[in-house]
Amino acid sequence: MIPGTWYTLRLERIHYENDRTRIFHFCIEGPEFPHWKPGQFFVCDLPLGEKRAQRWRSYSIANPCTEGRQVEFCISFKEGGAASQFYFSDVREGDTIRCKGPEGNFTLPDHSGMPLTMVCTGTGIAPFRAMLSDIANRGHQYASVDLIFGVRNESEILYRKEIALWCSTIPRFRAIICLSRQHELPAPEHPGLVYHHGHVHQCYDSLLQQMEADRSQAQFLLCGWSAMIDQAVAALVTQHKVAGKNIRYELYG
């Protein structure tokens, strides 16, 4: 697969996940198939203007490449954003868009035996959904896999049923869902699932404090917007002494 190859994606279905988030199910057209690794993204060329900077937007691929010709994007609405306008008002089922990729190095680390922690907010869950679906199918060699997922309230939890399912199907997997604006917490659907009132930062703090393995070897994957990622990287490196080389992140903006 040559990076930079262009593909045509036909929109098959839009799933209305909540007020601000939709899941877009596309089918790859043509004979070529882009073999992506879970966690990679596509660059979409959207009808938003003349210049590349106006037109191009990146989206994490939310499914592993073992699902036939399906490609899934999980996209949140940004007030006044040109791509948001396109995805939430203009595009229709049956329309096609051009995409380039797969791109990026935000993939599962090759460190068997180490604890792996995934931290995300909102649609930052997209690459982790691809990784965890892949892990659910093929297994893993990590000491543990923890997902820390931050949203404002229960209605914004994406892939909720799947997260509960992964708690029973993925060995040594736990999920902590952080609800920053909801005080009354729902009953967990599975013993491996915990609801927490607050932000993601308190959760990796306490995970690291409980960690039996050498913390400097703990593997972290972070995905979302700069406010969360900047704070998490600073805290992990300076406060918790996690080695910088063991922290990978995908910055959405």
Ligand SMILES: Cc1cc2nc3c(=O)[nH]c(=O)nc-3n(C[C@H](O)[C@H](O)[C@H](O)COP(=O)(O)OP(=O)(O)OC[C@H]3O[C@@H](n4cnc5c(N)ncnc54)[C@H](O)[C@@H]3O)c2cc1C
């Ligand atoms: C590698 C990569 C993967 C990405 N994957 C996804 C994805 O899977 N799902 C997804 O929804 N977006 C994803 N994004 C963001 C996406 O590319 C667009 O920036 C987003 O859709 C907003 O585009 P826009 O034209 O509507 O707004 P713009 O006018 O381009 O947005 C302006 C800026 O606002 C910020 N911003 C945009 N959306 C938000 C938000 N929800 N919260 C806080 N700040 C925001 C960003 O800094 C952005 O550059 C990804 C970005 C990158 C770089």
